[in-house]
Amino acid sequence: MHHEWQRAAAYVVAFDLQRRVLLTRFQKFGHPKSGDWTLPGGGMKWGEQAHETAMRELKEETGLDADIGPLLGAQSEWFEAGASEFGQPGLALRLIFEARNCSGDLKRDFSDDDTTVDAAWFLPEDVQHLNRVEVVDFGIGLMSVREITD
Numbered sequence: 001m002h003h004e005w006q007r008a009a010a011y012v013v014a015f016d017l018q019r020r021v022l023l024t025r026f027q028k029f030g031h032p033k034s035g036d037w038t039l040p041g042g043g044m045k046w047g048e049q050a051h052e053t054a055m056r057e058l059k060e061e062t063g064l065d066a067d068i069g070p071l072l073g074a075q076s077e078w079f080e081a082g083a084s085e086f087g088q089p090g091l092a093l094r095l096i097f098e099a100r101n102c103s104g105d106l107k108r109d110f111s112d113d114d115t116t117v118d119a120a121w122f123l124p125e126d127v128q129h130l131n132r133v134e135v136v137d138f139g140i141g142l143m144s145v146r147e148i149t150d
Contacts, residue, residue, distance in 0.1 A: 003078070005090035010053035011041025012099035013139040014066060020121035021140060022102065023132070024061045027117045031085040037132040039096070039139050040119070054097045062119040063107030069098035072142040075135055096139045 014022040023037045042057040044050065051068045058066055075094045084090055110117050127136065 003090045004088035005084075005086055007090070007092045008044045008050075008095070009042055009092065010044060010050045010057065010095045010097060011039040011135060011139060012054050012058050012066070012068065012097050013039060013072065013143050014058070014064075014099035014102050015143070016102065016121055018121075018123075020123050021127060022062060022064070022099075022119070022121055023127070023130070023136065024116050025118040025120075026115045028085065028115045032083055033133050035131065037127075037130045037136060039135055040099075041094070041135075050095045051097060054095075054099070058099060061107070061116040064102045064104045066099035066102045069100050072096045072098055072139070075138050077134070094135055096135070096142055098143065 012022075016022070022040060024040050025035065025037050027034050040058045040061045041054060042061070044053045045056075048056070050071070054068050055066070058064055058068075073096050075096065077092045077094075079090050079092065081087055081089050106121075107119050122130070124140065127140065
Protein backbone atom coordinates (compact mmCIF):
# COMPACT_ATOMS: atom_id res chain seq x y z
CA MET A 1 0.00 0.00 0.00
CA HIS A 2 1.26 3.47 -0.74
CA HIS A 3 0.58 6.54 1.33
CA GLU A 4 -1.00 9.77 0.14
CA TRP A 5 0.39 12.25 2.67
CA GLN A 6 3.26 12.91 5.08
CA ARG A 7 3.31 15.35 7.96
CA ALA A 8 6.42 16.45 9.87
CA ALA A 9 5.71 18.06 13.23
CA ALA A 10 7.55 19.19 16.35
CA TYR A 11 6.28 18.94 19.94
CA VAL A 12 7.58 19.86 23.37
CA VAL A 13 7.57 18.16 26.75
CA ALA A 14 7.55 20.82 29.47
CA PHE A 15 7.47 20.32 33.24
CA ASP A 16 7.09 23.09 35.80
CA LEU A 17 8.71 23.27 39.24
CA GLN A 18 5.84 21.25 40.75
CA ARG A 19 6.62 18.44 38.25
CA ARG A 20 3.40 19.06 36.32
CA VAL A 21 3.39 18.48 32.57
CA LEU A 22 1.98 21.01 30.10
CA LEU A 23 -0.72 19.71 27.76
CA THR A 24 -3.05 21.25 25.21
CA ARG A 25 -6.49 20.05 24.12
CA PHE A 26 -7.30 20.21 20.44
CA GLN A 27 -10.54 20.23 18.55
CA LYS A 28 -10.86 19.75 14.83
CA PHE A 29 -14.04 18.79 13.02
CA GLY A 30 -13.73 15.36 11.47
CA HIS A 31 -10.51 14.45 13.29
CA PRO A 32 -10.79 11.04 15.01
CA LYS A 33 -8.98 12.33 18.13
CA SER A 34 -10.78 15.68 18.39
CA GLY A 35 -11.20 16.72 22.03
CA ASP A 36 -8.18 14.75 23.27
CA TRP A 37 -5.19 16.20 25.12
CA THR A 38 -1.79 16.34 23.44
CA LEU A 39 1.64 17.86 23.83
CA PRO A 40 2.04 21.44 22.62
CA GLY A 41 3.20 21.28 19.04
CA GLY A 42 2.21 21.04 15.43
CA GLY A 43 3.18 20.86 11.80
CA MET A 44 6.35 22.40 10.46
CA LYS A 45 5.99 25.37 8.13
CA TRP A 46 8.06 25.65 4.97
CA GLY A 47 11.62 26.75 5.77
CA GLU A 48 11.40 26.23 9.53
CA GLN A 49 13.88 24.21 11.52
CA ALA A 50 12.25 21.69 13.87
CA HIS A 51 13.24 23.54 17.07
CA GLU A 52 11.76 26.74 15.59
CA THR A 53 8.48 24.92 14.98
CA ALA A 54 8.49 23.67 18.57
CA MET A 55 9.07 27.21 19.91
CA ARG A 56 6.42 28.78 17.65
CA GLU A 57 3.79 26.15 18.39
CA LEU A 58 4.40 26.39 22.15
CA LYS A 59 3.84 30.17 22.01
CA GLU A 60 0.77 29.93 19.72
CA GLU A 61 -0.95 27.19 21.69
CA THR A 62 -0.07 28.09 25.29
CA GLY A 63 1.13 31.70 25.32
CA LEU A 64 4.38 30.57 26.95
CA ASP A 65 7.99 31.05 25.91
CA ALA A 66 10.71 28.53 26.74
CA ASP A 67 14.22 27.42 26.01
CA ILE A 68 13.90 24.58 23.53
CA GLY A 69 16.31 21.92 24.67
CA PRO A 70 17.64 18.79 23.04
CA LEU A 71 15.73 16.49 20.74
CA LEU A 72 14.43 13.77 23.05
CA GLY A 73 13.23 11.40 20.35
CA ALA A 74 11.02 10.83 17.34
CA GLN A 75 7.73 9.02 16.91
CA SER A 76 6.28 7.87 13.62
CA GLU A 77 2.73 6.72 13.08
CA TRP A 78 1.20 5.21 9.97
CA PHE A 79 -2.49 5.90 9.42
CA GLU A 80 -4.97 3.77 7.52
CA ALA A 81 -7.51 5.78 5.53
CA GLY A 82 -10.26 5.31 8.17
CA ALA A 83 -8.09 6.56 11.03
CA SER A 84 -6.77 9.59 9.15
CA GLU A 85 -8.20 13.08 9.31
CA PHE A 86 -7.58 13.26 5.56
CA GLY A 87 -9.47 10.06 4.75
CA GLN A 88 -6.34 8.71 3.04
CA PRO A 89 -3.43 6.60 4.30
CA GLY A 90 -0.39 8.55 5.42
CA LEU A 91 2.56 9.04 7.74
CA ALA A 92 3.01 11.42 10.68
CA LEU A 93 6.55 12.02 11.93
CA ARG A 94 6.76 13.77 15.30
CA LEU A 95 9.98 15.21 16.71
CA ILE A 96 9.85 15.65 20.50
CA PHE A 97 11.91 18.37 22.20
CA GLU A 98 12.40 19.28 25.83
CA ALA A 99 11.18 22.77 26.80
CA ARG A 100 12.87 24.35 29.80
CA ASN A 101 12.31 27.55 31.77
CA CYS A 102 8.75 28.19 30.62
CA SER A 103 7.74 31.79 31.19
CA GLY A 104 4.73 33.97 30.54
CA ASP A 105 1.03 33.63 31.28
CA LEU A 106 -0.83 30.51 30.24
CA LYS A 107 -3.21 31.29 27.39
CA ARG A 108 -6.90 31.49 28.33
CA ASP A 109 -8.48 33.07 25.23
CA PHE A 110 -8.76 30.79 22.23
CA SER A 111 -10.22 31.94 18.94
CA ASP A 112 -12.94 29.99 17.16
CA ASP A 113 -10.65 29.18 14.24
CA ASP A 114 -7.92 27.78 16.50
CA THR A 115 -7.56 24.01 16.81
CA THR A 116 -6.25 24.45 20.38
CA VAL A 117 -9.11 24.96 22.82
CA ASP A 118 -7.36 24.62 26.18
CA ALA A 119 -3.92 24.51 27.80
CA ALA A 120 -3.20 23.31 31.34
CA TRP A 121 -0.60 21.82 33.68
CA PHE A 122 -1.25 18.29 34.97
CA LEU A 123 0.33 16.12 37.63
CA PRO A 124 1.66 12.91 36.03
CA GLU A 125 -0.81 10.75 37.96
CA ASP A 126 -3.70 12.82 36.59
CA VAL A 127 -2.57 12.45 32.96
CA GLN A 128 -3.46 8.74 32.92
CA HIS A 129 -7.13 9.64 33.48
CA LEU A 130 -7.31 12.01 30.49
CA ASN A 131 -8.39 11.22 26.94
CA ARG A 132 -5.05 11.78 25.25
CA VAL A 133 -3.18 10.98 22.06
CA GLU A 134 -0.29 8.53 22.04
CA VAL A 135 2.40 11.23 21.77
CA VAL A 136 1.67 12.35 25.35
CA ASP A 137 2.76 9.06 26.92
CA PHE A 138 5.63 8.76 24.44
CA GLY A 139 6.96 12.23 25.30
CA ILE A 140 6.61 11.81 29.06
CA GLY A 141 8.38 8.46 28.75
CA LEU A 142 11.29 10.11 26.94
CA MET A 143 11.68 12.57 29.82
CA SER A 144 11.61 9.72 32.36
CA VAL A 145 14.39 7.91 30.50
CA ARG A 146 16.38 11.16 30.29
CA GLU A 147 16.11 11.73 34.06
CA ILE A 148 17.28 8.19 34.81
CA THR A 149 20.35 8.56 32.59
CA ASP A 150 21.30 12.09 33.72
